[in-house]
Amino acid sequence: xxxxxxxxxxxxxxxxxxxxxxxxxxxxxxxxxxxxxxxxxxxxxxxxxxxxxxxxxxxxxxxxxxxxxxxxxxxxxxxxxxxxxxxxxxxxxxxxxxxxxxxxxxxxxxxxxxxxxxxxxxxxxxxxxxxxxxxxxxxxxxxxxxxxxxxxxxxxxxxxxxxxxxxxxxxxxxxxxxxxxxxxxxxxxxxxxxxxxxxxxxxxxxxxxxxxxxxxxxxxxxxxxxxxxxxxxxxxxxxxxxxxxxxxxxxxxxxxxxxxxxxxxxxxxxxxxxxxxxxxxxxxxxxxxxxxxxxxxxxxxxxxxxxxxxxxxxxxxxxxxxxxxxxxxxxxxxxxxxxxxxxxxxxxx
Amino acid sequence: xxxxxxxxxxxxxxxxxxxxxxxxxxxxxxxxxxxxxxxxxxxxxxxxxxxxxxxxxxxxxxxxxxxxxxxxxxxxxxxxxxxxxxxxxxxxxxxxxxxxxxxxxxxxxxxxxxxxxxxxxxxxxxxxxxxxxxxxxxxxxxxxxxxxxxxxxxxxxxxxxxxxxxxxxxxxxxxxxxxxxxxxxxxxxxxxxxxxxxxxxxxxxxxxxxxxxxxxxxxxxxxxxxxxxxxxxxxxxxxxxxxxxxxxxxxxxxxxxxxxxxxxxxxxxxxxxxxxxxxxxxxxxxxxxxxxxxxxxxxxxxxxxxxxxxxxxxxxxxxxxxxxxxxxxxxxxxxxxxxxxxxxxxxxx
DNA sequence: ATTCCCTCTGCAATCGATTGTATAGGCTCT
DNA sequence: AGAGCCTATACAATCGATTGCAGAGGGAAT
Numbered sequence: 169x170x171x172x173x174x175x176x177x178x179x180x181x182x183x184x185x186x187x188x189x190x191x192x193x194x195x196x197x198x199x200x201x202x203x204x205x206x207x208x209x210x211x212x213x214x215x216x217x218x219x220x221x222x223x224x225x226x227x228x229x230x231x232x233x234x235x236x237x238x239x240x241x242x243x244x245x246x247x248x249x250x251x252x253x254x255x256x257x258x259x260x261x262x263x264x265x266x267x268x269x270x271x272x273x274x275x276x277x278x279x280x281x282x283x284x285x286x287x288x289x290x291x292x293x294x295x296x297x298x299x300x301x302x303x304x305x306x307x308x309x310x311x312x313x314x315x316x317x318x319x320x321x322x323x324x325x326x327x328x329x330x331x332x333x334x335x336x337x338x339x340x341x342x343x344x345x346x347x348x349x350x351x352x353x354x355x356x357x358x359x360x361x362x363x364x365x366x367x368x369x370x371x372x373x374x375x376x377x378x379x380x381x382x383x384x385x386x387x388x389x390x391x392x393x394x395x396x397x398x399x400x401x402x403x404x405x406x407x408x409x410x411x412x413x414x415x416x417x418x419x420x421x422x423x424x425x426x427x428x429x430x431x432x433x434x435x436x437x438x439x440x441x442x443x444x445x446x447x448x449x450x451x452x453x454x455x456x457x458x459x460x461x462x463x464x465x466x467x468x469x470x471x472x473x474x475x476x477x478x479x480x481x482x483x484x485x486x487x488x489x490x491x492x493x494x495x496x497x498x499x500x501x502x503x504x505x506x507x508x509x510x511x512x513x514x515x516x517x
Numbered sequence: 518x519x520x521x522x523x524x525x526x527x528x529x530x531x532x533x534x535x536x537x538x539x540x541x542x543x544x545x546x547x548x549x550x551x552x553x554x555x556x557x558x559x560x561x562x563x564x565x566x567x568x569x570x571x572x573x574x575x576x577x578x579x580x581x582x583x584x585x586x587x588x589x590x591x592x593x594x595x596x597x598x599x600x601x602x603x604x605x606x607x608x609x610x611x612x613x614x615x616x617x618x619x620x621x622x623x624x625x626x627x628x629x630x631x632x633x634x635x636x637x638x639x640x641x642x643x644x645x646x647x648x649x650x651x652x653x654x655x656x657x658x659x660x661x662x663x664x665x666x667x668x669x670x671x672x673x674x675x676x677x678x679x680x681x682x683x684x685x686x687x688x689x690x691x692x693x694x695x696x697x698x699x700x701x702x703x704x705x706x707x708x709x710x711x712x713x714x715x716x717x718x719x720x721x722x723x724x725x726x727x728x729x730x731x732x733x734x735x736x737x738x739x740x741x742x743x744x745x746x747x748x749x750x751x752x753x754x755x756x757x758x759x760x761x762x763x764x765x766x767x768x769x770x771x772x773x774x775x776x777x778x779x780x781x782x783x784x785x786x787x788x789x790x791x792x793x794x795x796x797x798x799x800x801x802x803x804x805x806x807x808x809x810x811x812x813x814x815x816x817x818x819x820x821x822x823x824x825x826x827x828x829x830x831x832x833x834x835x836x837x838x839x840x841x842x843x844x845x846x847x848x849x850x851x852x853x854x855x856x857x858x859x860x861x862x863x864x865x866x
Numbered sequence: 867a868t869t870c871c872c873t874c875t876g877c878a879a880t881c882g883a884t885t886g887t888a889t890a891g892g893c894t895c896t
Numbered sequence: 897a898g899a900g901c902c903t904a905t906a907c908a909a910t911c912g913a914t915t916g917c918a919g920a921g922g923g924a925a926t
Contacts, residue, residue: 176638176639176664178911178912178913179912179913179914180912180913188875188876189875189876189877190876190912190913190914191875191876191877191878191913191914191915192874192875192876194913194914194915195875195914195915198914201914201915204873204874204875205874205875206873206874206875209874209875223635223636223638223639224639224912224913225580225639225641225911225912225913226576226579226639226640226641227575227576227577227579227580227585227640227641227911227912227913228576228580228881228911228912228913228914229912229913229914230575230576230579230881230913231574231576231577231580231880231881231882231883231911231912231913232880232881232912232913232914232915233881233913233914234881236576245605246595246601246604246605246608247598247601247602247604247605247803249596249598249803252595252596252601253596255595255596256594256595256596256622259595259620259621259622260622263621268619268621268636268640269619269620270617270618270619271608271618271620272608272612272617273605273608273609286572287572287617289525289572290525290572290573290574290575291575291576291617292574292575292576315525428807431807454596454598454804455803455804455805455807455808456804458777458780458804458807458808458809459804459807459808459809460807460808460809527881527882527883528882528883528884529882529883537905537906538905538906538907539882539883539884539906540883540884540885540905540906540907540908541904541905541906543883543884543885544884544885544905547884550884550885553903553904553905554904554905555903555904555905558904558905573882573883574881574882574883576881576882576883577881577882577883577884577911578882578883578884579883579911580881580882580883580910580911580912580913581882581883581884581885581910581911582883582884582911583911867926868925868926869924869925869926870923870924870925870926871922871923871924871925872921872922872923872924873920873921873922873923874919874920874921874922875918875919875920875921876917876918876919876920877916877917877918877919878915878916878917878918879914879915879916879917880913880914880915880916881912881913881914882911883910883911884909884910884911885908885909885910886907886908886909886910887906887907887908887909888905888906888907888908889904889905889906889907890903890904890905890906891902891903891904891905892901892902892903892904893900893901893902893903894899894900894901894902895898895899895900895901896897896898896899
């Protein structure tokens, strides 16, 4: 037998308690329509609502208005150290506006992502934060377009006028290269991110441009794109580079996890960091300051990205604004994994 | 002007397409009522639904049935490295059952947590995972009880017959103590977790019992409870202990973050780990294998906890089962932060 | 005093799916 | 062949909040 669940208070009961019609009660409780109700009546209704502990039923409200005060988020891994703080900040900002965040984790499967968009749309989410989008023809993004869902990309860009909040990927990578060059490095290889992701592409471009700007050559084969942002993938790519690039003195990695993999590859090759080779990461994820040696990396403003993405999305939802891409600056965090190249390696080859 | 949002397909349209009444279409699409419909008709309806890309409207369904296929989760920090993998696993398990996870992050504020419970209840969540509960008189838990919401605690226990999924906190701490004792330590201090949390209390008890079982004394003042699970709090507590406990050779910490703080305190005191002092953590959170020295800690089965919590909750939701507490075993992970005590410190004082 | 207007409140329809009840039609059994 | 039963379908009410519309009442203006 089921416990007799205490039926929660509905609008009718509040109206009855206040001695008015439900429609009047509704208007009295909604700030946008309150001016239609006489002040003393509105007050009576609000008191009755407070006394009974009334909360509007989300399902009924959603059904009638089409809005759910729910925002969906698609991320590749809830536990991902890059996206977790972004999500947390976004959730906080949304919560202040009465919205809750519904997180879905399709991993790296674009079809699954599109499926989740459909599911979220059926739940009538008011908008969507996408952190899974790949550069071209992303099915999830297409699914949003099809349904006319307000959408903001986070830490991803997708071209074609979709608003996005990203860090300055090219600029961040350039900071890393400039730092290494400043230390005297000339022979720098790049452990790149997955090519279909905007971060993979832009950071690679940042690397190439900064090298060119410093007047340095990037021989063919000195850039190796990892198949995914992971430690194992980083190790694989770095191992290839170490074997291929004679005289390399630094590895600029597109991501901290890749850099950790690069640590592994260097260790296996018997190279000391930073005495024999320097390694830099990107993202400054939690705890990379504690590893040995502490990782020199590029800090991206996680919290701010989440907050701004939420703000942009809310603007789109409320005002239908067409906000463009917001690029946030990143900064270099100098730690122990970068140092001058070994003696005799400073001169250009 | 707003874009003309393409109205999504509803049941009436599917019914029309299949040439039947909406109620028949509803029964044909619901596996529990499909036997009430003639097989060829059911097939026709299902084809029509597939052709039109029909998805039942969640709000309408929720309004009518009272169920939302939504499960709420309250965690102290989405980005918390302990809870993130638990959430991810729970979300995956729930998703397989058609449920989505609505995460709310009240931080450490119990009133805020209770407020979120009310909000989630208004959204008609089918059940709730609580990871924020404190030991006694938790307002969030009370709010769940009041509303008769199916609830499962995760990584927290709350007494009084509330089902919970936890790791063996006492046993885990005992493993750490036994390990240290096995290495020859006799003078061990405990950096405890917050007293109002079950993990804080139980791990402390585990410490005390294991010490007693080993015939070792825990002088007064050799246990210091941190005010929160954080690196700074760990440093503060460890600093106190180092000053207070003469001859201490090991710090058994209730949590990895506290252990990281203990690292900081030891460094500031000029103590080398593990040559001068051993440190152990608890939880085996990501990347503690990369810090220097790699942290010896207790591994708790994060993914399994999330999965089992989801399973237990679904059982309660579907079958109203009254599952009790599930205690999962933890294991010692031996790494570099623990070693034999300095010479001459092995003998009991 | 009559008309008009304006403010406030009530009425009723609506959103979309589910489900208890009624009924039409076909079948079996005698 | 007729009665009765059973299956498959349709009808209509319902969940709870919102909102266009109508109308009551009061005040002002002529």
